[in-house]
Amino acid sequence: MQAVESGAAPTKPAWRGGFGRLWTAAVVSRFGDALRTAALPLLAVTLTSDPFLIALVTACGYVPWLLFGLLGGALADRVDQRRAMWAVDTVRAALVAAFAVAVGTGHASLPLLMALAFTLTTLGTLFDNAATALLPSLVPSGALGSANARVMTGQQIAGSFLAAPLVPVLLAVSVAAPYGVDAASYVLAAALVASLRPAAPERAPRKPGSTLRAETAEGLRTLWADRTLRGLCAATTVCNIGMGALIATLVLDITGWLGAGQSGYATTVTAYGAGSAVGGLLAKPLARRCGRIGSVLLAGAVQTGCLVAIGSVRELWVTVAAMALFGVLGMVWNVNLATLVQERAPEAMLGRVSAAFRTLSVAGAPLGAVLGGAAAASWGLNTPALLASGLFVAAVAALIPARAA
Template identity: 55%
Template sequence: MTHTDKAPRTADRATGAAGPPAWRGGFGRLWTAAAVSRLGDALRGTALPLLAYSLTDSPLLISLVTVCGFLPWLLFGLLGGAVADRMDRRRAMWTVDMARGLLMAGFALAVATGRAGIGLLLALAFALTTLQTLFDNAATALLPALVPQESLTTANARLLTGQEVAHRFLGGPLAPALIALGAAFPFLADALTYLLAAGLVASLRTPPPARPPAAAGRILRRDLTEGVRELWRDRVLRAFCLSVALANTGMGALIATLVMVVKDGLGAGNTGYAVLTTGYGIGTVLGGLCAARVIAVAGGPFRAALLTAVLQTLLLVGFGTVSATGAAAVLLGLFGFAGTVATVLEATVVQQRAPAALLGRISGAFRTMSLGTAPLGGLLGGAAATAYGPGSPALLAAGLLGLAALALLPARPPVRQMPDSAPTGSGQIPHTAP
């Protein structure tokens, strides 16, 4: 299905209700590629913190692995969005996955030969995310070319659900078995999944996006600023972006120190770490399955986003104060449920409100401004854990999630306007004052 600038049905914007996307026409292959790639991410995500923990006992150095995994969004996120609007998005995605596959294969070799130090881990995290800035912006812009606008909420939910199933229920159990075979095996498997995903994406057949070609003499700097300007002029996108930025600061603090929370705070080993991540995974899968219905029951995107932010705040307070692994796993599972609903909302709001010709740039600006705060969170989390103990990063994250809920208030729809995120008939972003 070709991309269109026409406004989607208002029912989808108001309630999240929509027909399911067809598996044919490319969405099935994109879903498979996303699930396969996420399987590899799960293997690397489980092995990398444990490898970092074995190389250093410094909370700050361990947190820097997460910081380097987010910092490229701050440096290159806008550039990735601009490039995604200038080139074939399908080609951008499979080329990036090929590069990441080769990079991971080289890292696996370094681990196998005992040459992987903490410095190489930092460089790897930085390089992978640098490539991801182009991949994710291209993927966000590609999805509306594969499914109708009214199915975007369901399509995003299915993509996230498939990724989490592969991550938690395939990658989670498989990671310890591969680690037992040797420290390099999870990273080698990750390289293979990248290469397989690249082949699936390369097989997609999509028409070029319906956007005007770049004017003669158009400079890249103008593309970069245009995405930021259009994002900031939209009341709803601006509020969502600020909210996600605050939330991701908290998530950076939590993710960067989670291995220390499990091992030092809860006194659990690798098994405890697997229990917590599995609990989180169950929650995220259920959240993906229920996202559209949650949005509908909540009464629309704004209310659903506010509800999830408040719920996540309360859950993090509990997570930062419990001392039992089982209770922590339940709280983290509920946190994952709410987080997946929020992620579906964020992706769909950007895809539906941004014009097709600007979707890559607006997506890049959104991710740069929202994910660019995570490195700060990682540093704050490492500092908090060093000064106040392993439970403090979760409480810090709770405070930031509370601020994220407040940041959503400017997106509240006027009483006279329903649904809250309906676009203008031309498909352009409505520039509504807060």
């Protein structure tokens, strides 16, 4: 196990050097991604009014984790993580640029949206696992919590305060503009990551004849053997079923059930991002007071109440306020979860353990997206939020044994 935070170790990452460039790359990339993810649902509703088909677009953005997530983690432990990240971003830039051309020339279609979501996430399985494994080589172990909070907070500020309000402006210029800017953000992020010079991780020589399959299985066993990470993984999986249902149908809830239109949807997304930015500031103080697991437990309990409000009160201001608070606690959850994985996983296996955690937990999201679309079509556009609230109750219950570990 890696050493946990101690009083003698630095508790804040230094901005100069590698961490500052990695932070900038993450924030720039998130800015572009936020433009794309906010614009895609609005593009999807112009192509179909079927809630189930719209939900399938979201589901396609999660399925690759089930197919390739474990492989991505094993590769991240084998290859130069820095090179893997900039290479992936270069490819993603080319794909999104091509998609922008297709949209601009009137060739957008639901199958194309699904294919783009699937391909970008497939590449992301390697990128995300490599990024998780790379961060501990750029900051002291005692500063991991602060580093994760700063990266995630910066990403939320860029995505919510800068990108989300800009989407309507870019769409007024051209329907393809958000995707063109996203492609440019990938190029800049790739250049920043390529300039990093991280310390090489300590890796034991691989056993003769070792295979990716065997190394992947080792990561799964390591995750299962840690009671805390096992409980967190189970809880996050259940939460992600609910999140998949909510995210896949949120645009329908806002524009249909509430009748708030595109401006209401943009306001809600912005409120969620603003709350997430605040949550990044609160994650470390809450961890000091409640412990990392206690903070996650508190976050899940409060988020349950937010989901009930979203699904039962037909007022835009209630949904906006609930989504803002939901974002605060979501960031608290994510920062402490990421830090626990980095602290508790062996350094040489961080990519595989992270991949096992992500793959198992993300598995719930495509199922949730499909369930959310079916619930919205059968029982009403507000029901996915209520479905998610019930799942969050189950997730909070799953966290209790992990806290006792």
